[in-house]
Amino acid sequence: MKKIISSLLIGSSLLCAANLYHKELHNDSLPLTFKISTQNNITSIDIKNDKILVSTAYKVKIYNLKTKELEKTLAFDNIRKARYSNDSSKIFILTKKKLYIYDNNYKEISHIKGNNFKTFNISNDDKFLAVYDYQNDNTDIYNLITGDKIAKIHKYYIRNIKFSPKNKIALITSSKVFIYNTHGDLITTLPKLSETIRKIVWVDDDTIDILATTYSNQAYLYRFDVKTSQIITQTPNKKYLDSFVNLDKNNDLLANNNILTIFNFKTKKFLKKFVDSTEKNKDVVAMELSDNHQTLAVGYSDENIKIYKTNFTKIDTPITIPTTTKQPKPQIKEKVVTKIKVVEKKVYVQNKTNKKPTVEIYASQTDGIVPLTVSFKIIANDEDGKIVSYYINFAGEEVLGKGNPTKPFNYTFTKPGKYQIMVAVKDNNGAIATKKITIKTREESFEDFKKNIIGK
Helix, strand or coil: CHHHHCCCCCCCCCCCCCCCCCCCCEECCCCEEEECCCCCCCCEEEEECCEEEEECCCEEEEEECCCCEEEEEEECCCEEEEEECCCCCEEEEEECCEEEEEECCCCEEEEEECCCEEEEEECCCCCEEEEEECCCCEEEEEECCCCCEEEEEECCCCCEEEECCCCCEEEECCCCEEEECCCCCEEEECCCCCCEEEEEEEEECCEEEEEEECCCCCEEEEEEECCCCEEEEECCCCECCCEEEECCCCEEEEEECCEEEEEECCCCEEEEEEECCCCCCCCEEEEEECCCCCEEEEEECCCEEEEEEEECCCCCCCCCCCCCCCCCCCCCCCCEEEEECCCCEEEEECCCCCCCCEEEEEECCCEEECCEEEEEEEEEECCCCCEEEEEEEECCEEEEEECCCCCCEEEEECCCEEEEEEEEEEECCCCEEEEEEEEEEECCCHHHHHHHHHHC
């Protein structure tokens, strides 16, 4: 491992943002729009030094924002995420089995092997790397200067990893955020959210912004104090939100389909809207802001990427998002070619796609008076393989098991409230399916008591 990563001597630290933001935004008209010609949605976006790195499930594409041309395409299987090092000298590409490291000339320097990688991240000073392997339920932390593995954190179902400016590590599950140091010691745990966490951003070393959505696709944007593990403030009402980026200590830029809105945490008000009439009814799947805060990239669910050049220092200037676009020529789809030596004939073979498993969860009853005992039954199936493991979260209690969860189980709810039951199953190719159900419990009321007496 030392030998693999020791070549990653990374020098300069991340450049700070040049300017703070005022109450309103101004958008200079330098649009760039392009399509990602692959079968899959965008998995990640990163911007460094006038280049944008876009990954899908099978390709990583690098676009040059100065020339507005596609500079390089790298092909892989099962890409999870791709990003630049903060000094932009390296490119890290995470696939299911390997974390590849490339230099600026797109030559592979080294790689780290894994069983089923899900996510990773690099510290702001390029000194530390954290990568999560789902099969082992481990987040390994590496020192990129020495090449040593310095810590291992055993925490399962991690969805994302974020480093703070001073190298605190946030491990994010579906509803909780755990804060560690680089030695793997737990610093604090933020309160569990009733919504599902979509994205988090470190504002500074003691402040985190979290976007969390309900099952009806409404959302809250929370601001947490990491020292006290308390909510500082949140958006005043539920809105449908896809993503957000942090502008400064007071403002976040929120995305909702074709509408971008600034939310000010001091006034707790939405200050300004940017509307792009060309992008109606499209979900934002990724949104990133460059380090100098002058380039904004928005990726939509139809694999369309839009780049906006921005200037956030002007005040009281009308804001418009440009609608003119320039697209490069469509990329020709690559085919897998196998040569048969005997006849020297080319045979075109299509990649076999793994089908996701299916899972359903059934409850004997979904509401009632405490103590309420509910019987649950899970039915999971995999059309082109088998179920190898499952995860169940009922009322905050978690179970991880092997094989198919075919046996029914009971759970007794002792306190009134609204409980979310989640089950996830994984097939032998690493595909995951999830299902959720809500159980509502209440104290026995006088009316309930009367009905029981009359019934008896």
